[in-house]
Amino acid sequence: MYPVWEVPYLTAGGVLALIATFHMLPSHLATSAMWLSVYLEGKAYREERPELLEFVKKYSKFLLVFSYVFGSLSGVGIWFSATVAAPRGISGLIHNYVWGWATEWVFFLIEVAGIFLYTYSFDKVDRRTHLTVGWVFAAASWTTMVVIVGILTFMLTPGRWLATGGFFDGFFNQTYWPQLLLRTTAMFALAAAFAVLVAARLKDERARAEVVRAAGVTGLAGTLLGAACFAWYHASLPAALHDVLDALLTPALGRWMLYPALAVGLYFAVLAFKPLRVGTAAALGAIVVLFASVFALERARELIRKPYLMPGMMYSNQIIGADLPAKGVGSDAGRFARTGILAAAPFVPEGLRTLGDSNRAEAGRMLALLECSACHTLQERGLRPLPRLVRGLGMDDPAAMTGFLDALEGYPYMPPFVGNQAEKEALAAYLVALARNGR
Amino acid sequence: MxxxxxxxxxxxxxxxxxxxxxxxxxxxxxxxxxxxxxxxxxxxxxxxxxxxxxxxxxxxxxxxxxxxxxxxxxxxxxxxxxxxxxxxxxxxxxxxxxxxxxxxxxxxxxxxxxxxxxxxxxxxxxxxxxxxxxxxxxxxxxxxxxxxxxxxxxxxxxxxxxxxxLGWYTQAGAAVTSGLVLHxxxxxxxxxxxxxxxxxxxxxxxxxxxxxxxxxxxxxxxxxxxxxxxxxxxxxxxxxxxxxxxxxxxxxxxxxxxxxxxxxxxxxxxxxxxxxxxxxxxxxxxxxxxxxxxxxxxxxxxxxxxxxxxxxxxxxxxxxxxxxxxxxxxNLDLASTALFFVTFALGLVVLAWLLSVAYQAGRTAGRWEAGPRMRRWGWASVGLLAAWLAVVAGLGVVVTLKNAGS
CATH class of the missing domain: 1.20.1630 (Formate dehydrogenase/DMSO reductase fold)
Known part of the structure; x- marks a missing residue:
């Protein structure tokens, strides 16, 4: 267990979620935009249409700046925020999937060299070579998705990996294919939405209509196929995850997943038929709406992982809850129950390692930091605030609170308390005091 | 400790x-x-x-x-x-x-x-x-x-x-969780x-x-x-x-x-x-x-x-x-190790083509025309990427079928 980083109101996990969701936009644009680009570039050459090429140049410049400034750095940002929010979680992933990430990095090398060359060489290399650069980029960038989806879905459904520890057993898990296709189709909707934004500023009306119509058709196809893939993805989830989804999916979140997707589908349909009706403001609005839908989907994906960070093995608070013989890993739970988590966890102030009357309150806070703060703020307001939740449960007595902590063993979406009895009581007393004093 | x-x-x-x-x-x-x-x-x-x-x-x-x-x-x-x-x-x-x-x-x-x-x-x-x-x-x-x-x-x-x-993490006996200090x-x-x-x-x-x-x-x-x-x-x-x-x-x-x-x-x-x-x-x-x-x-x-x-x-x-x-x-995992090194070798071939195009184009006034060798190398690059995808997808299908139902 590493030092805890507390972010008031938000939690460190909240910071990770914000950066990761933002990254969806530039990263999915990076994997999809070039397919539309090379299609239009080829058409521009075949039909000798320089005005179409104007769009392709603008679009690739937008792609370069948006995806390879903000996308590259927000991608690094996901790593950094995962590092400070859940170091043991990202460490576990990296120690299993380091070669997966390294493989993705090879394609990333090709991508970055490719986008610079593509953007800056329209008039510098012959047309056929330029198109080939585009194809190389398109293939390499989509391949980064082929790789990363294996790691992303492993975090949701590790499948046979839990028994074998094998890289590919975890990688090609039961949600891999539907997720890959869902992201692939959704990325075209995103590419189309951004293409409209860029095309809205084209002066040549014929070119604008043509690009926007192509974007509308691409986007509509992406949205419809995406909906079908979502249904497949939903059906592929194991029963236990369905239970968590049923328990945690609020009607509001459900609406956020559905309505923006419908609105975007309708928007693309309008574009396909009335391509000149859309201006910059509407194009931006569509991107915001699309983002809302993506945000809700990502949020739901995070929710159904609960109570785990690595399903079947590591809880959301980074405590390893089960043995993994295939990797020679032993559970923390038994060890912490014997010795006490305060004595055994590396980052605990020395004065709190042994519980006594003088340090009980501070030790209680330390336990809350270790076991609860990954998902709950310790403040009165913010993300799942502990004082309010405890008050909501009507817990004003440490003994009752201890009973509640005992009952966590049977909860579907919260990790059990890990530690010894004295620590459990200290945490219970702290939580009750927190609820009472509101600090 | x-x-x-x-x-x-x-x-x-x-x-x-x-x-x-x-x-x-x-x-x-x-x-x-x-x-x-x-x-x-x-x-x-x-x-x-x-x-x-x-x-x-x-x-x-x-x-x-x-x-x-x-x-x-x-x-x-x-x-x-x-x-x-x-x-x-x-x-x-x-x-x-x-x-x-x-x-x-x-x-x-x-x-x-x-x-x-x-x-x-x-x-x-x-x-x-x-x-x-x-x-x-x-x-x-x-x-x-x-x-x-x-x-x-x-x-x-x-x-x-x-x-x-641990000293940096502790202040007045309690854990410092703000993360605001470069120590x-x-x-x-x-x-x-x-x-x-x-x-x-x-x-x-x-x-x-x-x-x-x-x-x-x-x-x-x-x-x-x-x-x-x-x-x-x-x-x-x-x-x-x-x-x-x-x-x-x-x-x-x-x-x-x-x-x-x-x-x-x-x-x-x-x-x-x-x-x-x-x-x-x-x-x-x-x-x-x-x-x-x-x-x-x-x-x-x-x-x-x-x-x-x-x-x-x-x-x-x-x-x-x-x-x-x-x-x-x-915990030796030869399959994923091979995946990386094979991909790395293949990736270098593709990357070298891109860099080679950039190098030659930058040294040419006006528009650079690729010769037959560079053109073949370009097609081979696309082919290598497609082959990689085909092999990995095939592997994925085999693993998926092997693990289905277990």
Whole structure:
């Protein structure tokens, strides 16, 4: 267990979620935009249409700046925020999937060299070579998705990996294919939405209509196929995850997943038929709406992982809850129950390692930091605030609170308390005091 | 808790999928390339700003070239930074994660500082010379890159002192969870990383002049000036770097006797040879750019040796707590190891094609036409990527069917 980083109101996990969701936009644009680009570039050459090429140049410049400034750095940002929010979680992933990430990095090398060359060489290399650069980029960038989806879905459904520890057993898990296709189709909707934004500023009306119509058709196809893939993805989830989804999916979140997707589908349909009706403001609005839908989907994906960070093995608070013989890993739970988590966890102030009357309150806070703060703020307001939740449960007595902590063993979406009895009581007393004093 | 016990508890229990020495070698190699481009990013940005401030035809033209170079260098630096960032987490996980979580707010700020700095680079390049906003954007970029560099330096320096971590985490008996404090830094170490920015940029200018000299449409006199400027910059700042290196060497714990370490000695000899070579290059009849390629080779060799020395030094630091990067348990996973190395080999073929196109196109005035060999190589690149996808998809189908229902 590493030092805890507390972010008031938000939690460190909240910071990770914000950066990761933002990254969806530039990263999915990076994997999809070039397919539309090379299609239009080829058409521009075949039909000798320089005005179409104007769009392709603008679009690739937008792609370069948006995806390879903000996308590259927000991608690094996901790593950094995962590092400070859940170091043991990202460490576990990296120690299993380091070669997966390294493989993705090879394609990333090709991508970055490719986008610079593509953007800056329209008039510098012959047309056929330029198109080939585009194809190389398109293939390499989509391949980064082929790789990363294996790691992303492993975090949701590790499948046979839990028994074998094998890289590919975890990688090609039961949600891999539907997720890959869902992201692939959704990325075209995103590419189309951004293409409209860029095309809205084209002066040549014929070119604008043509690009926007192509974007509308691409986007509509992406949205419809995406909906079908979502249904497949939903059906592929194991029963236990369905239970968590049923328990945690609020009607509001459900609406956020559905309505923006419908609105975007309708928007693309309008574009396909009335391509000149859309201006910059509407194009931006569509991107915001699309983002809302993506945000809700990502949020739901995070929710159904609960109570785990690595399903079947590591809880959301980074405590390893089960043995993994295939990797020679032993559970923390038994060890912490014997010795006490305060004595055994590396980052605990020395004065709190042994519980006594003088340090009980501070030790209680330390336990809350270790076991609860990954998902709950310790403040009165913010993300799942502990004082309010405890008050909501009507817990004003440490003994009752201890009973509640005992009952966590049977909860579907919260990790059990890990530690010894004295620590459990200290945490219970702290939580009750927190609820009472509101600090 | 003893520091050694703490480190062994922190170490990831999953082990590593291949021998740690291989990750270490990859880390050193990719770090060397990363830091070279970090140096070029800082140096080209600084020169771009300086050129715009100085004004006049020559400096303005140079400033324009450096602005564009900076954008590409930063992107490359980020790209090449991903790999050592990955490998350091594999073999130095307790150190990296502890240092990061102790200063978590800085870690997150680093990302936004880089975004702001990199975004401003484009504002600088897109604005005209007369526009003050462009100049301000350039200065801002440079400030952001230096801030980001300093943050990364501090995080890496904190890593080396595990015996202090718990003290940094504790205040008045309680855990400090704000992550707002950078707990330690070493100015000599930071300077030793930043001064080479100008030496590397000097060599880059020599290359720039050498590379473009075949272009009939470009001003020969200007290129010759750029080459001479680069030669001087490279020589003098390599000299300053020698002094900065001495300062850094004196700041190290004396018990390490690092000055006598063979890897350090190799790096120092290479550095001194580079300095001598750059001195000679300045007197070359055709200008220092005549020797741009060997200078670049010497620079690369020196940076590689310095990166290896840095790793040897890290070994001494972490060894004080009984830790070694080789202590990770190996859970051999040959399939994924093969996936990476095969992909890497294939990727280099494709990457080399892209770089080769860029190299040849840049040296041609007007539009460059690919010959039949380059054209075949391009198609082969697309084919290799398609073949990779086909093989991996096939593997995926086999694994999926094998595991279905189990």
């Amino acid at each position: 003893q520091t050694g016990t703490m480190l062994s508890l922190l170490q990831d229990p999953m082990g590593v999928p291949f021998y740690p020495a291989v990750f270490q070698a990859l880390m050193v190699l990719t770090f060397a390339l990363h830091i070279l481009f970090v140096n070029l990013s800082v140096g080209t940005t600084a020169l771009a700003v300086f050129g715009r401030l100085k004004g006049g035809e020559r400096w303005t033209a140079l400033s324009r070239g450096m602005g564009k170079s900076a954008a590409a260098c930063v992107s490359t630096a980020i790209l090449l930074g991903v790999a050592p960032l990955l490998f350091v987490q594999v073999i130095y996980d307790p150190f990296w994660y502890a240092s990061n979580t102790l200063s978590a707010a800085w870690v997150i700020a680093f990302v936004f500082v880089m975004m702001a700095g990199y975004g401003s680079t484009y504002v600088f390049t897109m604005r005209s010379e007369a526009d003050r906003l462009g100049l301000a954007a350039g200065v801002f970029s440079l400030a952001m890159f230096l801030t980001a560099g300093f943050t990364m330096h501090a995080l890496n320096f904190q890593m080396l002192q595990p015996e202090k971590w 330690d830094f070493s100015l000599p170490r930071f300077l030793h990383f930043i001064v080479p920015a100008f030496a590397a940029t000097g060599v880059y200018l020599m290359l720039y002049a050498r590379y473009f000299e075949v272009r009939p449409d470009l001003d020969k006199e200007h290129l010759s000036w750029v080459g001479r400027l680069g030669g001087g910059l490279a020589f003098w700042t390599t000299g300053v770097q020698t002094l900065a290196g001495l300062g850094w060497l004196l700041s190290l714990p004396p018990e390490f006797r690092f000055y006598a370490h063979p890897v350090f000695m190799l790096a120092a000899v290479l550095g001194a040879s580079l300095l001598f070579f750059l001195y000679e290059a300045r007197r070359s009849p055709g200008g220092p750019q005549r020797l741009a390629w060997p200078a670049a080779g010497g620079l690369l060799a020196t940076v590689l040796a310095m990166a290896a020395a840095r790793e040897a030094l890290r070994g001494l630091y972490v060894g004080r707590s009984g830790f070694t990067a080789m202590s990770h348990r190996v």
